[in-house]
Amino acid sequence: MTMLKTQEPSALRHYNTIVIGGGAAGLMCSAQLGALGLSCLVLDHANKVGKKILMSGGGRCNFTNLDIGPDHYISKNQHFCKSALSRYTQYDFLDLIHKHNIDYHEKTLGQLFCDHKSKDILNMLLAECDANGVVIQTSTDILAIKKLIKPSSDAPNSRFTLNTSKGQFQTSNIVLASGGLSIPTMGATGFGYEIAQQFGLKVTAKHASLVPFTLDQPYLTMAQQLAGLSIVASISCNNATFTNHILFTHKGLSGPAVLQISNYWWPEDTLTFNLLPQIDLDHLLSTAKINKEPKQLQTLLSEHAPKRFIQYWLEMHEAIAPLGKKTPGQLTHADIKQLCALFHQWTLTPKGTEGYKTAEVTRGGIDTAEVSSKTFETKRVLGLYCIGEVLDVTGWLGGYNFQWAWASGWCAAQAIYQAQQTSELDSDKI
Numbered sequence: 001m002t003m004l005k006t007q008e009p010s011a012l013r014h015y016n017t018i019v020i021g022g023g024a025a026g027l028m029c030s031a032q033l034g035a036l037g038l039s040c041l042v043l044d045h046a047n048k049v050g051k052k053i054l055m056s057g058g059g060r061c062n063f064t065n066l067d068i069g070p071d072h073y074i075s076k077n078q079h080f081c082k083s084a085l086s087r088y089t090q091y092d093f094l095d096l097i098h099k100h101n102i103d104y105h106e107k108t109l110g111q112l113f114c115d116h117k118s119k120d121i122l123n124m125l126l127a128e129c130d131a132n133g134v135v136i137q138t139s140t141d142i143l144a145i146k147k148l149i150k151p152s153s154d155a156p157n158s159r160f161t162l163n164t165s166k167g168q169f170q171t172s173n174i175v176l177a178s179g180g181l182s183i184p185t186m187g188a189t190g191f192g193y194e195i196a197q198q199f200g201l202k203v204t205a206k207h208a209s210l211v212p213f214t215l216d217q218p219y220l221t222m223a224q225q226l227a228g229l230s231i232v233a234s235i236s237c238n239n240a241t242f243t244n245h246i247l248f249t250h251k252g253l254s255g256p257a258v259l260q261i262s263n264y265w266w267p268e269d270t271l272t273f274n275l276l277p278q279i280d281l282d283h284l285l286s287t288a289k290i291n292k293e294p295k296q297l298q299t300l301l302s303e304h305a306p307k308r309f310i311q312y313w314l315e316m317h318e319a320i321a322p323l324g325k326k327t328p329g330q331l332t333h334a335d336i337k338q339l340c341a342l343f344h345q346w347t348l349t350p351k352g353t354e355g356y357k358t359a360e361v362t363r364g365g366i367d368t369a370e371v372s373s374k375t376f377e378t379k380r381v382l383g384l385y386c387i388g389e390v391l392d393v394t395g396w397l398g399g400y401n402f403q404w405a406w407a408s409g410w411c412a413a414q415a416i417y418q419a420q421q422t423s424e425l426d427s428d429k430i
């Protein structure tokens with residue numbers, strides 16, 4: 001499918017809804033609004049919409065997960081996401097995928113990826129917007145948003161006026177879908193938080209999340225020496241544990257397990273690693289000792305983790321370095337206990353994270369106490385809606401944040417449509 005071109009706005013300067021942000025949540029909401037027959041304008045300051053969609057999943061877009069539930073999300077209010085996720089599920093989004101004949105496949109842990117390119121997802125959303133009359137305007141800076149005290153006579157239903165670098169618009173509803181602070185090179189800004197605060201909405205503390213860790217010495221040297229090597233490990237922090245690959249980098253640690261646990265990590269927290277999660281090292285070595293296993297320790301352990309890692313890990317710890325050349329029969333019970341602690345219960349306090357530059361999402365955002373979990377309309381400001389990453393809802397790695405974008409965008413569109421229908425009914429009664 002050819003990438004659709006964004007449209008220029010028509011002479012009409014009033015829209016039922018203006019969506020701020022042309023990312024996953026914004027495009028989903030806009031497409032649904034158009035399908036429901038409501039006029040919709042998407043404004044984005046970037047030169048193209050959907051940039052994060054295009055780069056996601058290594059260019060193949062992990063667009064949802066087969067196992068979606070509230071336990072996969074972090075928020076000050078853990079219950080907030082339940083309504084939307086139950087009303088627009090991963091299977092509803094798959095119906096849209098099937099409608100557009102997009103080929104996809106399942107990877108590990110229920111993750112669904114495009115067979116071809118992430119552009120398939122963006123093209124699908126743009127096609128839905130185009131078919132339903134949604135107007136998309138890029139390279140547009142929003143200079144000011146004001147709540148109208150008295151609507152103009154030619155647009156009596158307007159609640160807001162927006163002054164932009166490309167003219168002035170009026171609208172009945174604004175949907176903040178501006179995303180978070182993650183990956184500023186893709187155009188991420190704190191604009192949504194600024195607008196929220198302008199209207200008196202609380203914003204929780206924000207942190208880079210789904211992000212690699214940086215390390216101090218001596219483990220920084222270790223990571224640099226092993227850079228590019230991946231091992232399977234379990235990482236625990238604040239009652240959360242993830243088992244998956246970790247990747248050594250020139251700055252520290254990355255990989256799926258690291259990104260997942262970063263959702264639960266706070267500065268100065270200690271991480272606990274099980275570097276051989278697939279075995280019980282005490283049982284392995286004790287049994288090998290009894291059976292007089294002739295292999296050296298480092299050879300035996302290299303059957304369960306990369307040899308390069310095992311050798312380096314043993315050598316960098318002076319107390320156990322000599323044990324690598326010994327057979328299990330030459331190990332004392334104290335030696336085995338020390339080895340178990342070092343492999344199964346290694347603790348580390350990261351220096352920090354790589355920050356928003358490489359973070360996949362922003363943890364924190366507009367306080368969910370300010371927003372209806374059913375409609376996504378703010379409780380303080382009639383006609384102002386917040387969806388997607390701009391809210392204090394952060395999903396795990398694996399398609400969960402995209403599903404949150406789809407669900408919150410869909411639900412907000414339904415709510416706006418229902419409010420419009422109610423308003424029209426009330427007008428008919430007058």
